Amino acid sequence: MGEAIVAGLLAVGFVDAADITVADPSAERAEVFSAHGVATVADGHDAVANADVIILAVKPQVIDAVVAHLSAEIPADAIVVSIAAGITTARIESLLEANTAVVRVMPNTPAMVGQGMSVVSAGSEATPTQTETVREMFEALGRAIVIDERQQDAASAISGSGPAYVALFVDALARAGVRQGLSRDVAQALALQTLRGTVELIERTDTHPEVIIDAVSSPGGTTIAAIEALEASGLRSGVFDAVAAAVRRSKELGS
Template sequence: MEIVIIGVGNMGGAVLSGLLKAGHAPESVTAVVRREERAAEIASTYGVRSLPAEAAVAAADVVVLGVKPYGVVPVLESVKDSLRPGTLVVSLAAGITTAQMEAAVPDGVDVVRVMPNTPALIGQGMSVLAAGAHCRAEALATAEELMGAVGEVVTVPESSVDAAGALSGSGPAYVFLVAEALIEAGVHLGLTRADATTLVTQTLVGSSQLLADTGTHPALLREQVTSPGGTTAASLRVFEERGLRAAFLEATRANRDRSRELAAD
């Protein structure tokens, strides 16, 4: 399978690294980048060649778009004549619908939209996939395998992509904000910043792993930490009084709505 990655930034680079770690041969992957120095860096780091977009796409079975949202349709239009029926196009950009992509490619080209997240950089990503209206089942399976190289995969109807992205796509930012706030709180309580950072980081890592490994509902795990009238209960009471749940609901709704606005624009 010949794979072309157009735009090897954070997400494109994460997919490239994940594919190679999953066993794809470097000679089966081609990068398309703008700068010669970036092409040289990719060749040195990954052993992957770089080619102009049209030449690369003409031989591709799978084309991964790692460009910004505003670049997705222009890139597809620029390589339209090189895309063959049966080629799979996978976009990693937020807000661009499969309908918009399908309108820019020839008939017979399969289109899949992906909402990844930054933990893909360490192989712990969460990717949300949605197939285009004319995407074949085998093409969707290929996209799922492709993104499985950098973490977990969930496939949803496209109507649910914006909502799912509000959780996983932007979710790392919420986690980092919580970490930042807890570290600052520790400093205010008299801990050194280094100690507070270690305490918070490992607590988040361990708690997430416990949730993932046990499959236990988070409410039950929370209750296991919370003794009636104890210290944790005192903290949680403040979060409830300050409307933490409502804030998350409002934030994720705003995220979903903004994604829809980007698509409309």
């Protein structure tokens, strides 16, 4: 995710490579970042001293240790951005010097291809201007919206985890095509383009998804027969349960 952020910011010229320093303890990962033309260091201490914005792109399990390690070096006017799933701004603030601005962001993996969806929330010390600066940074990776932090668990269960649900659906549709005699390549191409086209159709016509379902469902036809089978399989309630499970897990990680 750290690489997606760096690559996205550079691709749209939001910031020069000369103004980014990446800290990663892994020499192998550092090489990946060097290929983008940014400076790399092994220890975050050597990256934060003059930073305007510090993005913490480490796993939730190590974030406490990383923040505690960097805390004394972070400039008083820097914005600290965390993308760690489930970790609250209050928790990060508690590990930093008083009054440090913290902004929490949940990006998603389509950011790697400039089609990310990021949700941004201000901590108690971040000003609206600082929050907007961070939102604009993540807008460079696709779309970014500001939401109240209390909605982060729900938002991340939709857009943060969402690429996994969508990939699972694409795989299921492609396999169903294989079951009906199509080659995997053809079945996957049909599934992917149908997904892409339907998203575009819903967005451009600004219609409710139900309108799209009705438009394809002729009375007594093939699509309504398929929809009947999908409803009988509990697809909708399965999605409700899946999102609720992700929200529960997000709360557990943050506690």
